[in-house]
Amino acid sequence: MEEVRRELDILRTQLRLQFPFFASLLHKVRVILEDTGELVHVTPDNELCVGRTLMDLGRRERLFVLAHGILHVALLHARRGIDKERMRWNLAADVVVNRALSLAGLDVPAGAVTGERLKLPSGWENQTVEGIYQMLPPTLELLGMMPGAGMMPGVDLPVPSGGERKPEEQGVLGGKKEGEREPRTGKEKKRVVVQEGELTLYERLDGEELQRRWQRELHKAWQLAKTAGRYPAGLERWIEHLLKPPTDVRALLRAYLREGLGRTVVANWLRPSRKNPDLPWVKRLGLPVIHALVDTSGSIDERELSLFLGTLQEFRSQTEITVTAWDAEAYETVKVRGHDILPWLRGKMKGGGGTVIAPALKKTLERMRAGDMVVVLTDGYIYDIKERETKDLMARVAAKASAAIFLWTGAEVRAPGWRSLELELPKEWD
Helix, strand or coil: CHHHHHHHHHHHHHHHHHCHHHHHHHCCCCEEEECCCCCEEECCCCCEEEEHHHHHCCHHHHHHHHHHHHHHHHCCHHHHCCCCCHHHHHHHHHHHHHHHHHHHCCCCCCCCCCCCCCCCCCCHHHCCHHHHHHHCCCHHHHHHHCCCCCCCCCCECCCCCCCCCCHHHCCCCCCCCCCCCCCCCCCCCCEEEEECCCHHHCCCCCHHHHHHHHHHHHHHHHHHHHHHCCCCHHHHHHHHHHHCCCCCHHHHHHHHHHHHHHCCEEEEEEEECCCCCCCEEEEECCCCCEEEEEECCCCCCHHHHHHHHHHHHCCCCCCCEEEEEECCCEEEEEECCCCCHHHHHHCCCCCCCCCCCHHHHHHHHHHCCCCCEEEEEECCCCCCCCCHHHHHHHHHHHHHCCEEEEEECCCCCCCCCCEEEECCCCHHHC
């Protein structure tokens, strides 16, 4: 164990010189040496445990594994996966962490868990761990992807007390409940705390407060890296996306729609208002219609469709809304009526095919008036999004609309002249 302790000191120094972002986070992590054959793992209390088998790796791989474990701790993957299937959650967490380490410039070992190797759908790079988890197949189908089948192990995240279950018995797995201890065996693990870490991060805290504290540490580590001039440009966007505060999507959508409504109003200061002579005379050029293009392709499930329609229902009283369902083609356009549009619309929505948006954009361009607003609701996995015809149609729609907005649940969609907002599925749906 003394050899492992000395190696950790060397790795800490190397991180400080080459990767100050990870070195700063490492100082906050509680590190424990264990006299076991395990490589590294994270406990339910968010401690990073290092086993003697770390010495079986080369120096570069040791550095990678240590940085890998640091990110698992800082992103609270053990706690966030407490009610998830262990195998799927471990792989999802490794995908996200390994992508970050690759962006940071660390050498990712051959055989490491990546989105490409797991053959995830396009757009996985912009997903959270929870999103990757949903993309992966059930546990039994993942057995051939686990370590032992040619895939390098990542940092192991915890399972409930009682040990690993057989694959066929695995249901919802996670870490121990607070206060629960490992079952006693004849031979206890030898554990030595070599670094206490930041004590305020190891208090008994609720999930939200603990997450806020680690977010602050991530922010401070990133600022330190920028000050030191040692921050990879590729990692910057990943960090900014990670640290951005939660967005009230509907509030932003309301603001964008109000902005669009404002563009249909003409003010004349030469003619005073009848109600207040200090204000200009105002003429509305016509109430703009919201043209909603709802993705009903085969990748959209019932919960996403409910989210799309529920988002639209909030704005039905402000102006006229037309809804066009689309997959590989654009279907009949219907006008929203009544107080509860969800059951009424569901019965009129066709779909289930591929995801090609050009026909829906072309149809909308023909129907809309100048100054109308266009909202596309999609999971973001659009096959023709980069084709020249589609880009031209999006540019023409944006130029004609007073507001053009993409609302997406999976892959981010960006286009000149368009706003882009992420719709988050409620956590209780996971």
